[in-house]
Amino acid sequence: MQFKQLELKSEGSWLKRTLGSAHFKRTLIAIGVGALVGFTFYYFTEGRLMKSIPGTEILKSMAVGGFFGLFMTNSPCARGRC
Structure with a gap:
């Protein structure tokens, strides 16, 4: 018997x-x-103008949007495991 070398x-x-x-x-x-x-x-x-919008409100909205982006790519249904 011959066996192949496993690399x-x-x-x-x-x-x-x-x-x-x-x-x-x-x-x-x-x-x-x-x-x-x-x-x-x-x-x-x-x-409102950009000058009158508080930075924390912008960051909160961006964090929520980023979370939705994360959820859309990592949810089980997005990966074909529904």
Whole structure:
């Protein structure tokens, strides 16, 4: 009997594999788009100048939008596990 030689490759560190994955990049893009949508929604619904809008309100809206972007890419249904 002949057996083939099994070749094992090093996968690298967990951090390097995670940062290089397509899913991680797609998640970052979705968070950025969600934050941008949250900011634009807040800006157009408030109807105030940028000088009169408090920075904390802008950050809250961007955080909510970023969370929605994160949820949209990492929910079980988005990954085909419904």
